[in-house]
Amino acid sequence: MWPRRLALGAAVLPLTLLIPRDAPARFALPISAPAHEQSRAVPRGVPQPAIVSRAAWRADEHMVREPAVYTGPVRAVFIHHTGESNDYDCGDVPRMLRAVEESHIKGNGWDDIGYNFLVDRCGTIYEGRAGGIGRSVRGAHTTGFNADSVGIAVLGNYDRGATVPPALVRALAKVAAWKLRPGADPRGTVRLVSTNDASRFPKGTAAVLHVIAGHRDAYQTDCPGEALYDELPAIRAATAALRKGR
Template sequence: MLVLVLCVTGIEDAVADKSARGVAAARHGVVPHTAVRPHIVPRSVWAVGGEANSTARTPPPPHYDDKVLAVFVHHTDSPNDYDCADAPRIIRYLAAGQTGARDWDDIGYNFLVDRCGTIYEGRAGGVDRPVTGAHTLGFNHRTAGIAALGTFTAGAAVPRAMTDAIAALTAWKLGLAGIDPRTTVRLTSSNSLSRYTAGTTAELPALAAHGDAYMTTCPGAALKALLPEMRERAARLQGRK
């Protein structure tokens, strides 16, 4: 049985080039609103043996955007009472469903977070890069998708470790483009099956619910209700007032 180190609460030291950017910005009187990168478990932990699953496939070369301007939060509609040691198995199951039954080329979410606050790399392409995902129809470009493992409809308990991890991941990912998690951004729909016809430019929260852009109740009423708190937490992690 795979043994994992779970319930990660710390964050890694900022990388050297981030510090260099901060020094350069300070010389010009600009305060860089970035955040340190949280610990992210690589996809090799759940995609055992590369893509070892009877229905999985080796993903094609990833597609990239120029930057990530917004983050969409999802839930996976899976049980909430799992042992966190089983999170890799659950992610493999989700990936198999998306690449098998749905015939997608890879898991759609860029990241997944379990109830212990452990962050997992999802879609291949590099966590530091603006990988184009398949998580929010019409708005996959210039965004990242974060999936909370579980079902968070009205009345469900949302673990604090999970929301803290989502906030930390959001702060870092949006900070790479200098985006305040509390603001709104302008995104252009690429699919008329979203809430906006193709070609429409919509103003959406930088930290948004899946349902803000697509006709769905995802990520569930309980998790959606905590988004304002997560936006504030992410902004503080970026050093914003």
């Protein structure tokens, strides 16, 4: 969840001139990892969903402080929300992502954007932290549990009373189904060892968490909001359906 409300910046050319308002974003740039990254990607049985690359949303690569660190195959997925307003136009998301990147690096002091992926209310999926979308990149999304996991943030505020669009649920399920290691049960649990006392579990403690969990399950926070948290069973079921027979 973002530490503060972010200004979108009026100096950037509004993308609504290029993209229909309130419609899923469409970009012409490649969405798959380069060939040298694909060769080291973790084998999966579920096809990769369409993902808008960092190049397409114009991430500031000069701002990134350190190269990506890699971890083991994804054993857990943590769902987040950013806490911002839900009334944005989906065509404005790229500059929102640049604001997230700046906040995480300059505000939080992290090496790069913390989330591995982000999803907007129209169901468009975006590459978050750099390092190769097909690889197990260690993020900075869930204190104590960034190893062997992936963090997906939904742009917006999904506290109690918010409406969770079906397209958003489908997008989260597509990423989870694709990224989870072979044999993982999206409706099951996983045993993870905390690496940080600031989490809900002291460092070194083994925690049993849902394979698809909310941020609040591992950290003292309301994230991903009550409305989105209530959708986790549906997200797990949709993910399991996508992985059926795989």
